[in-house]
Amino acid sequence: MKSKEEEYKEIFLAEALENHEEVNRLLTDLEKNTGNREVIDAIFRITHTLKGNALGMGFADIGEFAHVLEDLFGEVREGKLVITGDIITMLFRAVDVLGALIDALTSGKSVRRKGIQTKMEVLLKRARGEEKPDGSHLKEKQATTPEQDSEEDLKTEDDGEVKKEEKKKAENSAGKDKEKKLNEVKKAENSNEETIQEPVQPSEVVREQAKEEDQEQGEKVQVQDSKITFSDLVQVPVRKLDNLLNLVGELIIERDRIIAANSQAASEYSRLNRISSDLQYSVMDVRLVQVGFLFNKFHRVARDAAAVEKKKVNLKLTGTETEIDRNILQIISDSMIHIVRNSIGHGIELPEKRKSAGKDEVGLLELSAKSESDAVIIDIIDDGQGIDVEKVRQKIIEKGMYSKEVANQLSEDDIVMSIFEPGFSTADSVTAISGRGVGMDVVKKALDSIGGSISVYTKKGKGTTISLRLPSSMAVKGTLLFELNEETFAIPLTYTEAVVSLKKKDIHKVGKGLMSTHLGKTISVVFLRDVFSLDEELDPDEWFLHKSFDELEQEKDLHIAICAYNNRVIGFVVDKLLQRKEIVEKPLMKPVDNVKFVSGVTIMGNGNVCLVINVGGITNFVFSNSMRN
């Protein structure tokens, strides 16, 4: 098993190689049309990404080099630097060096980059400043160069062609300029030669340059001798992985059906069983990525959020090796960004406030991941001021989400969970980071769509922990099958608490809905038949939830599946409860993907389609209906 670091390095390499190839290609495009904005923007973006990734991995030389390239293109973008043929040539050299630097990560070869890097830095400075200030600027440089050089490392390389350019310039320009250029050349040349310099005469410079050029030709060949390399990773479009997963799902269903049909000869199938299970396991494994992938991107997110809010925050990551399905990670990434920004915006206090509260000025934000038997728990923990329950209570009354009487009766937990309702926000003014009131409910929806859940623990003055519970894979789910109107449906087991049988007399009409008790708690009761029979043309009859109940015979046994969602417990009345089953849930595609009561479908052993109930959707619908007074 590879260590975490090696895996990261492998992935960085694959990405970096790709970036390098892309820049090479873009550069050839640029050469044909030096004014092409799109290409310039693209190169800027790629070098920026490369810089970030490299610095994040600790590869300082690649990072710095990419940084200079990025800055250069930044100036080009702003029109402060015009691309000429010579500059293009220099850039090509630079990209070659970049490629060599990336290769060096595996080969360990030393790469000379300081020379060309300096050339680019000089170009950059010239583009940024004006000529005159350059003079004094350079004089300063001259004074500091001795120290600089002794600091600068011994591995350097110079670009012969650019030098020629400089040489020409040195020869062509007169007087002051000449000296200026000389000093530049001197700096570059000195770093190459590692000698302590003294004011050098132009002629000497020219001679030495000629000497070095020969030396460089050899080196140049070395660097350009890069082969075409293929990385060890294969880039697979996720779509193909999804396809693979689908097929494996089908295979498992078929296998189960065949084994069930021939239960006498069960032993015959043990090999088939084993192999297909291994296959399923492997495919699910291929789709797994480390949570750290996502977590690492949060250094920047946290830093930016803190900067905007003028707060000080430290980010701590734990459990980054925990693995999770790639699709799930993708779906929650936006949600997590929002939660992190929220924690920094609302949770962590301003430094002065923290100090007066006796806390460290720098707030701590921790992202942790751990895996349980069938789930991954991701926690976002901050040591901020916690959620002000009373403030939230006021807000929901103000927003009309609940009436005053109802709101005052809600427990602390209920209040805290109401931040996930649409339209909620306690921020008095909307900042760029948080307060728009669209964040938390979108987070909740995203989690619901994958069958995850969210809970919040908060302590005033101490901090808040937001805990996300995510299924570790999107593939196989445990469900409870039931029959309704002669069709089979499935409820995810994650939401199912119990299965009971009640009689009509145990159920009472309360308001617009029905209620009963279970283990001492009051639960709502809903006849699923009523919910599904809602005609799409008409508005639901206000009392539709009572319909089946009214038609019911007194002594009939009712089969009820008790489900919990969002701290609400609801009992669904069905015709018949069937068995437990592991299924592969597929999402709904257009044109039926807007159905709120159904979260997905699965294919049964007999080839028929079975709908998977969206417990959240139904619960929300039923409750919002009955809350409306």
Added chain:
Amino acid sequence: MENAGENKEKQTNGSEGSFTRYQLIVFKQGEEEYAMHIDQIKEVVITPNITRMPQTSSYIKGVANIRGNIIAIVDLEEKFGLGKTNAEVLNHSKNFTLVIESEEFKIGLLVKEVPNTLTVTDKDIDESVNIVGDGAVDKNYIKGIVKVDKRLIILIDIYKVMSKEELGKTITAGV
């Protein structure tokens, strides 16, 4: 007589230059003939077992499993107002399903008989048609009228049939 004239016309055109040929799939809905470009259709299968979906328009009969893919089954006849069929009649008479598949969409159209193919040219398609319609949305899906022999075949773009508005129309009560 007419035919001869037509043929002559075609020949003249042939000598004038090239014109694009289109392959169409022609299927019957009610008493009318409809057509689609052949590349819009993925396959034709015997209609499988349909599972009804709540909260969908009534012309969406439900979903079915076709080769491992979940396809929404649509009764165009109902949508176009050519006659409503209820569930029992459905499984016996709507024998075949035209499977339309794209990146976003997977739908199946119910038809009674296996559809035919037809090759036509530009000339045979009349695109400038103003149809007395039920508003801009519905009008868009008709791409033209194909006139071949004495038949009048309505050429449609299936993706426009299932327009965005339609897709969004589900029960939103209370949520």
